[in-house]
Amino acid sequence: MKFSRAVRALLRSRSGFAGSVLVGLLVLSALVSLVWTPYDPTLARPQDSWLLPFSGGHVLGTDRLGRDELSQLLTGARSTLSTALLAAAIAAAVGLALAFAAVLTPRRLGAVVVQLTDVLIAFPVLLIAMILTAVHGGSTWTVVTAIGVGAGVNLARVARAEAGRVLGTDYVLAAHVAGSGTWRTVRKHLLPNIAPTLIVQLSLVLSVAVLAEAALSYLGFGTPAPAVSWGRMLQEQQQYVTARPLLVIWPGLAVAASVLGFNLLGDGLREATDARLRVREVAA
Template sequence: MTRVVLRRPGGVFGLAVLGLLVVGGVVSYWWTPFDPRAADPARAWLPPLREGHLLGTDRIGRDQFSQLLAGAGGTLVAAVASAAVAAVVGVALALAAVLAPRPLRASAVGLIDVLVAFPTLLLAMVLSAVYGSSLATVVAAIGIGFGVGVARVTRAELLSVLGSDYVLAARASGARTGRIVRRHLLPNVAPTLVVQLSLVMALAVLAEAALTYLGYGASPSSPSWGGMLHEQQAHLAARPLLVIWPGVAVAVTVLGCNLLGDALRDAGDPRAVAAR
């Protein structure tokens, strides 16, 4: 699958974007050109490439490149953690919807249908109002909200695999449900699940930036791309570059995750591989 993904420009672009995000996020925990939280009013509103500030400074003199680099760490954590929560929630609900006793299966399917209708951003706002604004709250809300969508897709795949001859043969031979899940069900739905989780990462990046912009995300003291957009919106007309940097970072990251998801989907489709 890796070789097929690397043959596609979208797959290469997506992997490159995720690689840069990982490198930037990891590096920012140990080093940034300037302290992203340190204000220097004497150097406020510096243009790019002035006095060592690659992307300039904001209204209180904070280095924009350092803030962008530090924000990559929070974005990476939000994307990966949200995808992990979505995987756990989605797989658990999907398995319950196809393998549990009949009353529980109906309850699981009903729960999925109800949660799908509940907007993820609204869920995050409610959780933030109850438990306070934090990255953990945002990750939980995004993971649960998008995990329900993963559950619907995974359930459909599981139902298809359950009707296959090898699963019926395994059941007829007396194999336990846990063994069937480990040996037959999860390996066969894994490609679809990987694609879905790559798309969840894209949605998580967008949702985390939107929630932070609205004041429901990470702490204001923590550098984030959404926080940069929120702080600079009042100065958009006079200093548009300060909004462009985090906006481009969010857009490119979301685009990269989506293109990677498309490449993974094509790599898992034998017809698409044969057509190449």
């Protein structure tokens, strides 16, 4: 399926269009924060503490330390997006490595890889991240690695099933008979055919990464201060939620919109790339 056709199909889907808009806002916020924020997001101004929205030049108000809420949200978008993208890249590498090891290696070794994958799936991503941060200390790379490895193990199961299906098709068997090597088969036949499924799964990994990063930062296991993240904003403002509920609502809405956006984008990608769904739509 051509890229331009896939994009048109994605935008025609309601979920795909809505997801693209929400994810686009996240990306735009992250890019804007690279070159501009209304104020320094980490600079405390006690004289401007507890300002309401549109007071004193602060569009979304300030927290108890006088830090601009909009500036923190923009900077938090950059932190959230970079963490999610890095985690997705690690998940793709881990998932493909385990999947290919399971289907391309000798049967006994493949069975061991499958059993190892099933054991690792039993450990929740957040638990792995908490253990790693407790041992190595909180850092962005610790959080990214934990989320990426945890998501990659789950991705491996889907990739393994798709890879096994493709390897059993007639044209792949014919390529082997014609003398095609293993890595040529992977490059020419396997990866192109499982790519649509992987793209959809990776969009869901991004939503899991956003939520996991926010949860870890909220629990104190995420990126340490003075780095800004939406989860840390929630953690710092939770004790003032009764007096200043807006300080919790803004980052909460940002997390919810980002997670929803990636989930809707994943649904739209599935509809745009799944030939069976397109056939049903045309038949209807």
